Amino acid sequence: MKKILTTMTALGVGCLLAAPLIASTPDEDLATWRAYFQKRFPQVPAEDFANGVYSIDPVGRENWEAIEEFPPYEAAIENGEEMWNTPFANGKTYAECFPDGPGVEGQYPHWDKEKGMVMTLPLAINNCREANGEKPLKYKKGPIADLLAYMAYESRGQVINVEIPADDPRALAAYEQGKQFYFARRGQLNFSCASCHVGNSGTTLRTEILSPALGHTTHFPVYRSKWGEMGTLHRRFSGCNKQVRAVDFPAQGEEYRNLEYFMTYMNNGMELNGPGARK
């Protein structure tokens, strides 16, 4: 009996030690992710995945291009610019928190070593507001989506380059949590994010073509015709979770920030093209 217990313990410890060797690295994940979508949609040029479902739906693309001639997010950009330039009650502006100017979306999300968490742009905006004595904005829609639209517009063309610093294992843990969230089935319908946007990407859900996951974070915030207004990335996450009949998570909570970290890492090398317009 003792011998069996010893053998089992040794095996368990061996497995634990071997686990990091067996698990894939973020770079390997990225290579698999890219290869999967490029093989699944060989007709789509790599950079065109940034256009979401319109990279694989020629009819939808025609409509979208027509919409982009008079973009529905234009008013949001103007409102956002006004917010950027309007001083807080203490006389300071957002520029004090973002010295590189409004076009900084390419720097987010990033691992904040000091805080030990993934820092997203909306969270940084609210941190800025609170540091200047202003109330934080709600995270899903409204003024924050306007300000993000302006900042995204000013960031167009920047190349996504999310880093997972090797000197802080918590960053890799956050990435892994985001990855687990992406592939975990949830809700009464037992769907994961990947069920629709990886395994069934390019097929239809009723009349809608399911977009490939590659390029999903490039164009936020978006004006969605379904919403009739602008919305943030975490609003979209929340909507997807509810659609599969799961209770959603708080916008800018740890779950969605880590998810954003993983998804944006998977888009490394792609250009930002937000704000966007979607159905």
Added chain:
Amino acid sequence: MAQAPVNKNLNFGLASAYLGCEARPEHERSPDPMKTQTLTMRLIIAALLIAIPATSALATTRQEAEEVIAEARTQHDKAIAAGAADSQAEQMIEEATALLSTRQYTKAKMIAYWAIRQTEYALQVQSGAAVVEEDKAAMAESLIAAAEEARKKAASVGGEWIAVGDMIKNAQTLAGAGEFDKAIDEANAARFQAERGYEQSMAEKDAGFPQYMLNFVK
């Protein structure tokens, strides 16, 4: 000036549809597809004429919702005076009132209706007109508590399903109105879903790149 060629059959068909008369003499008529089309069009128009007003008649107006809320308040005041006030009914009246500003009149009316049911039951129990089935009431209470515990357990691992909270609330409402059998069913269903949510979350805790994805890129 050149004149566009006219499709006479089409003209007859359209005229028939809109004027409701037959332009061709009886002997010229033949089994004409246009005739079927005309009939279909008339049927559709007739159905729409009935269905559209009927739809608006089904919608709850603000006034209707306010009336039911007012009735719920009156009943609740009566219960307070009789010492049989139900705090759940009071919460429901507040919830229904708050919904008015969001124009969810049907939902507000339904919640106010259930508040009335709750108050009526409390008054009946107090006056002796209804007898609480103690064993069923206790069972409903215990199952609702178990469902809530299961919901919290599922939520603690991020596995709560969306309907569970509402199902527990429904069970509480039903129990408050003395409908213990239905409350027991609802609480059991809520607990079932909560437990499945927890199991799902546990089963997925090591989720990663699926095998089909890895195989596809080989």
